[in-house]
Amino acid sequence: MARRFDTKACKPCLKLWHFEGEPIKNLVTGEEHRARIVLPNGFEYKEAEMGNTVHCRVNGVERLAFELKNTYAQLNAFDWSN
Numbered sequence: 001m002a003r004r005f006d007t008k009a010c011k012p013c014l015k016l017w018h019f020e021g022e023p024i025k026n027l028v029t030g031e032e033h034r035a036r037i038v039l040p041n042g043f044e045y046k047e048a049e050m051g052n053t054v055h056c057r058v059n060g061v062e063r064l065a066f067e068l069k070n071t072y073a074q075l076n077a078f079d080w081s082n
Contacts, residue, residue, distance in 0.1 A: 020054040021073045037074075048076035 023032040035050040051073040058066050 016059055018055070018057045020056070021051045021075070022054050023051055025052070042079070045076040045079055048074045050074060 026033045037048045053073040056068040
């Protein structure tokens with residue numbers, strides 16, 4: 001994936017959530033298949049890369065805790081400057 005985040009800068013967050021992602025794969029060839037959403041005038045982001053959530057877990061109070069496996073992932077840098 002094109003986006004990376006600094007896990008060292010977010011040590012307190014790591015106790016609350018865990019995320020493993022990977023690129024979308026072509027079902028026939030098994031090769032990476034890149035897909036992006038580009039919104040030149042987007043109000044939250046300008047570009048997002050699609051992927052697969054291998055595993056995601058959010059720890060919290062019972063109503064806020066959840067776990068996802070092999071589902072949609074979207075990675076983007078937020079841009080709330082406008």
